[in-house]
Amino acid sequence: xxxxxxxxxxxxxxxxxxxxxxxxxxxxxxxxxxxxxxxxxxxxxxxxxxxxxxxxxxxxxxxxxxxxxxxxxxxxxxxxxxxxxxxxxxxxxxxxxxxxxxxxxxxxxxxxxxxxxxxxxx
Amino acid sequence: xxxxxxxxxxxxxxxxxxxxxxxxxxxxxxxxxxxxxxxxxxxxxxxxxxxxxxxxxxxxxxxxxxxxxxxxxxxxxxxxxxxxxxxxxxxxxxxxxxxxxxxxxx
Numbered sequence: 001x002x003x004x005x006x007x008x009x010x011x012x013x014x015x016x017x018x019x020x021x022x023x024x025x026x027x028x029x030x031x032x033x034x035x036x037x038x039x040x041x042x043x044x045x046x047x048x049x050x051x052x053x054x055x056x057x058x059x060x061x062x063x064x065x066x067x068x069x070x071x072x073x074x075x076x077x078x079x080x081x082x083x084x085x086x087x088x089x090x091x092x093x094x095x096x097x098x099x100x101x102x103x104x105x106x107x108x109x110x111x112x113x114x115x116x117x118x119x120x121x122x
Numbered sequence: 123x124x125x126x127x128x129x130x131x132x133x134x135x136x137x138x139x140x141x142x143x144x145x146x147x148x149x150x151x152x153x154x155x156x157x158x159x160x161x162x163x164x165x166x167x168x169x170x171x172x173x174x175x176x177x178x179x180x181x182x183x184x185x186x187x188x189x190x191x192x193x194x195x196x197x198x199x200x201x202x203x204x205x206x207x208x209x210x211x212x213x214x215x216x217x218x219x220x221x222x223x224x225x226x227x228x
Contacts, residue, residue, distance in 0.1 A: 035218070037166075045158075045166065045209055047218040061123075061217040095165055107213035108156045108171040115165055 002026040002111050004096050009116030016086050016120070022079040022096035022113055030054075030074040033099040035109055036081050038092040048094070049081065053101050086120045093117050124148050124212050128221035135226065141197040143224045145188075145210035152189045154214035160223075161206045169208075170195065202228060 008020040022034070036048040049070040050059040058070055069082040079096050094116050097109035125148040135141050145155065157170040168177045170186035173193055183198045197204055205228045210221040 044223045045160075045211070045220040047220065050216065050218070059216045097166075106154050106156070106172040106175075108168060109158075109166075109211075110168050110171070110177065112165040112167070 002098075004098065004111060004113035006094060006096055006113045006116035009094065009118045011119045011121060012086055013122050014087055014120055017082070017084045018086065018118060020081040020083070020094055020096075020116055020118070022081075024077045024079070024098075027098075027111075029072075029077040031101065033101055033107075034070075034072060034079045035097045035099055036070060036079075037095045037097055037109070037112075038090075039095070039115075040089075040092045043092075046092075050099070051079070083118070086118075088120045091118060091120050123217055124151060124215060124219050126210055126212055126219050126221040128208075128210055128224050130224060131222070132225040132227065135200050135228065137200055137202060137228065139200045141200050141204075141226060143195045143208055143210075143226075145193045145195070145221050147191045147193075147212055147214075150190045151212045151214035154212055155186075155188065155193045156211045156213060157184075157186055157195045158209045158211065159204075159206045160209065166209065197226075200226075200228070204228075 003025045005023045035050045051070045067085045071080045096113045098111040127146045153173040155173045158166040160166045174186045185196050207223045207225045209223050
């Protein structure tokens with residue numbers, strides 16, 4: 001079964017840091033681009049970051065560029081998100097999502113993890 | 123950034139109804155439009171990609187159409203398990219952007 005499992009969420013104080021992980025199984029991780037998407041309580045989905053299959057191409061929305069860092073370790077089938085200078089606006093469920101590299105799938109996100117919860121509060 | 127506008131924000135329908143949700147993009151994105159379903163406390167699930175392609179395993183009562191800036195998701199005969207929030211998303215360019223969602227209440 002193709003699966004993504006996030007971990008690393010928790011309670012952190014404003015200004016603090018947290019590193020999220022996403023473990024992939026059931027498919028060849030290195031063949032896929034990956035994304036992080038978050039959802040604040042009661043709100044919609046917000047795309048957070050993208051990394052290409054090799055890790056050579058990375059994107060962020062302008063609002064997060066200086067505080068969040070995406071990375072991956074294909075040998076460990078793992079995706080990461082380093083989050084620094086956290087504010088209460090970063091409180092959300094964070095999902096990792098797989099994106100096929102082939103253009104015939106139109107860069108959709110076809111497999112999602114169950115999410116990990118980040119709460120930023122003093 | 124490409125803005126995605128969904129309507130309605132919410133709707134109430136009965137089992138067996140035909141339901142249509144609309145998504146408009148701020149610029150042409152054909153055919154890079156995807157639809158996701160999210161149930162409370164669960165991760166989003168891909169329903170439709172490339173505007174009209176049904177993801178494997180998704181019931182055929184779901185369909186997508188549209189081009190340019192105007193897209194629709196249709197549920198031909200609403201079932202109880204379709205109670206959920208539906209999001210459109212463009213994969214035409216970065217940053218990826220989602221609509222605000224449409225909550226379907228049975």
